[in-house]
Amino acid sequence: AQSVAQPEDQVNVAEGNPLTVKCTYSVSGNPYLFWYVQYPNRGLQFLLKYITGDNLVKGSYGFEAEFNKSQTSFHLKKPSALVSDSALYFCAVRDAYSGGGADGLTFGKGTHLIIQP
């Protein structure tokens, strides 16, 4: 069975500093990996995804993520954090060959990112 781990419930970063939100995964085949962000009492918004190709993926709002196959990780990063980046971040994974619907998608439990002014 596939799984996603977000080992930190909360990450605290000072504004202007680089941030990293960690994600590791387990799938039987090749992974499709996604990051979503959720602001309070809102739905999730897509940030970026890794399907194939370049291991460094760039997404919305200056975020990027690096796919590392040997470490089965897909950590989310940003060079300089903003207070407005404070939100709940979800990593998600699916097996590339498990069919096309989102029913094959597994979400992590989420990481609260808090950017301190």
Added chain:
Amino acid sequence: DGGITQSPKYLFRKEGQNVTLSCEQNLNHDAMYWYRQDPGQGLRLIYYSQIVNDFQKGDIAEGYSVSREKKESFPLTVTSAQKNPTAFYLCASIPGHSSGANVLTFGAGSRLTVL
């Protein structure tokens, strides 16, 4: 602008009552999904539908029911059989189910509280 509209945003229910959460999309997406979100547990799939008049159980379907009579609409009923219904409910959709790379579009959610 295209998107997903969920209503109501907040709902209070007495024990033993059924409630229906609305989800409407104008994205012309084929597949629609209902998720339940509890603090610290991520998102769990309740039901999904890949085509009109067809739907499938997700991981936690017990105590819930759905219908898909129109492409645009996928209402979720939380029945009295659901033992712990207090949660945040999210509706989502994707263009089709042929590609696993499709990105989910989410509604703003409905928060259900059982009194």
